[in-house]
Structures are given as structure tokens and as C-alpha cells.
Amino acid sequence: MSEAMQVNQAAGLHNLFSTARTQTQQDELDAFHQAASLRPVVPRARTTRTIAVAGGKGGVGKTTVAVNLAMAMAMAGRDVMLLDADMGVANVDVQLGLNPSRHIGHLLEGKCTLQDLIIPAQHGLKVIPGGSGIRRLAKMVNGEHAAVIRAFDDLIQPPDVLVVDSAAGVADNVAMFAAASDDVVIVVCDELASLTDAYALIKILAHDFGVRRFHIVANMVRQASDAKKLYEKLARVCGRFLDVALDYMGMVPHDEWLRQAIRRQGAVVDLWPSSRAAMGFKQLAGAVDTWGKPAYPDLGRIAFFSGQSAPAAGW
């Protein structure tokens, strides 16, 4: 059916409902409903993979990993969107030097659509800003998280990948977005508090939200062997007490070029692509390509892009 016909049909229906119906109109309405019920339901092909970047502890590099992983995938030719789900703090805008005039708060107030919030960044990366200094956003209630998640179903052009930057902690604002994603990346660094907080987050996501698979990134480490040791420590404890599967996704070394990039308000993968940190992020992007198709959530779960239920192509 053409768009014009759909509009005409909708206008016709509106008229039918808004005035007292004659028998002829009632017959037309019945015929419309019958035709609608006979129309085959064609599922939209699902093409988006959603990756939440979380970590539990503050300052371990969640935003840095989310920004650079998203940018590295965009540089590799993927259509990538980055959602700043650390609402009210706006780390992503600051790291990428963006000055958005609208944010998720406007979406929740019905003043704009999700589409209106998209800001273009380098290499075609699209950013959905989380809003800055807005206390109400930091205290969103559950229905509001669900409303933000549901809004992704209406995007005109769903991206290949949606990367979600999470807040610190284990509260609902982290868990809801992580549980709605296909994959959860946990960022850890070499501090006891980072490992214990990561464990606490994994436990909550597993027990309360049924998340079973986690990809571990070791950030700010000196070398690969240190990263592997960190991963093994976390995997050992999780393996003993939780029914979850952890895999080692990769590592990002401690790198002054990365700090320099943040000061310049850019992504290190873009500004210094041959730095050690950038190489680490590119390897993380490569790891995503080895994950295989996302495990499709059942329809009862709130998921980003839940309307797109057919199997993805290209993963």
C-alpha cells in the first residue's frame, strides 16, 4: 500500500469515528477491519546490535571505552549510534566536544522525538546526548527508562550498532539499559574496588535480569598479561558463585595520548589512530565481529529495537 493511500485510509477512518455512522459507513469500516486482519504481518529485518558498556565502579573508563569503541566501529564502516545513558552527567558530549541543545529530558516531556536528538560526530557516528546538569534525569523512574528504550523502535533508520554508555553503580538506571541490550561489556581496571563492583553488577544483572553473558575489557593496564590476570580473577569468582559466562574481549593500555585526546575533546582512535590505546580500541571493535548473531530476546523483555524480530544479516 502506498503512503498516500495509507494517509487517505487513516483520514477516512478518522471521519468514520468522528461522526455518527450510517449503515454504509459501518459496512465500509467492517470491510476495512477485515482487510486489515487479513493483511500478512511482515516482521522488519532486525539489523541492530546493542552493546551496553558498564562497569560498576566510577572512573574505570566506561565512557572512554564506549566513545572509542563506537568511533572505531564507525571508522570501520559500520553505521553506529552512541547513547549517553549516564543521564544528567553528559560525559559523552564532553569527550566528543559536542554542544547539544536538546537531550533525553525533552524526549520524555514529549517535546521532540528520538530522531530529533541525534547529533552527528566524526566518521558518521551519531550521538544521542544524555543531558547535562539536569537532576531530574539522574533520577529517572523505571517507566521512563522503558520509554527511552521503546523510542528506539521508531527510528527511521536503525543503525548497525547501538553502543550504550552506562552510569557508575548498580542502580536501575544501569541495569535497565544493560538488560535491554544484546551484549554487555564490563570495563575493569587494576583496583580491588573495580573488581568487587564489577562482580556486584554482574550478580545483579544475572540474578534480577537474566543476563548470562559478559564481555570483559581491562582498561588502564600496562600490558596484555596484566589484563589477562585481571580477567581471570573476575572469571574465577564469577564462575564459583554465579551462573554466568565471561569472555575476555581485550585490553586498553594506560596511554597519555588518550588523556591528551580527552583534553582536545576528541576520540583517540580518530586523533591518534596509531597510539597504543587506539590499537586496543580497534581490537575491541574487531572482537565484536567475532561474537556471532545476538541471542534474540523473547518478546516479553524490554529490548532496544524490540520490534525488529527477524534474524539479523551480517553478524
Ligand SMILES: Nc1ncnc2c1ncn2[C@@H]1O[C@H](COP(=O)(O)OP(=O)(O)OP(=O)(O)O)[C@@H](O)[C@H]1O
Ligand atoms: N586507557 C586509559 N589511559 C589513560 N587514561 C585513561 C584511560 N582510560 C580512562 N582514562 C582516564 O580516566 C578518566 C575517567 O574515564 P571515563 O570518564 O571514561 O570513566 P567512567 O568510568 O566513564 O567514569 P564515570 O563513572 O564517572 O562515568 C578519563 O578522563 C581519562 O583521563
Ligand SMILES: [Mg+2]
Ligand atoms: Mg562515564
